[in-house]
Amino acid sequence: MNPFGSYLRIRRICTYSHNYIDLARTLTDQLVTRGYARKVLEKTSNRVLRLDRDKLIKYKQKKMINLNKSILLKMKFDLNYIEIQNDLKLVFKECFKNHPLLSTYNLKILNKTQSNIGNLTINNVKPESLTTNIHLPKKCLLKNCKICSKFISSNFIKLNNFLLPLDLDVNCNTMNAVYAINCSLCPKVFYIGETERKVSVRIREHLRDIINFKPYCQYNSVVAYHFNLKEHILNRDFKFYIVQNELKIKKIRQDFENSLVHLFLKLDFKVINDPLKIKSRYNFHVQI
């Protein structure tokens, strides 16, 4: 069999690149048990990941939609609430059923995509549009906020030549998010985390762990261990980004976190997440 063709098929099927990374990794593991060399497979898988997905899928001529008597609504596509379109249409119909003019109209919803990894690798968002975008995530700037000073308000993380787009509608109190902690002293070191609570609460826990670090104690977290290494100063070196929010389903949040870990590793960054935890949760090969 031809591994390239198999990776290609997965790439065609997966709308999101993080789904591709997951499935391609499973395929790699299966092929390794059949005697294929892991290094060669990983190279092939990466090559397919970088292909333009639009060109892999033949363009079909779409039927023209008749927009007469339609009111258009453009909104952010939300994976967590796929039924929203039908619900909104029903509400619209219900509200205006007695209206002399609007009762003859239909609501048409257009999905708006936002900057994310899928957009970057599949729709080829130009990196310049990320660096010149003046809309940035907001710090809460509350007087007693302990994490504002550590929150990097940026619309991307620069990973060598790869610009990882960040969600823009976030702040210290965002919930259901995936975040990345980075060390100013060791720019190549990242910790990827996810939380359903407010990011500020989770980050404050990390900060407390670092402050309460006890040498040679087995209960220290990986983050506490790193920021207690020689020459590290918490207030100067600890910083974090919020990568994605509104991931309300735990499984999707964890998949996203996991994809990020692999993306960072592929780009030769050091991820300090506990390898045992990742391995047990996802049951596949992780090299850290």
Ligand SMILES: [Zn+2]
């Ligand atoms: Zn804040």
Ligand SMILES: [Zn+2]
């Ligand atoms: Zn460091």
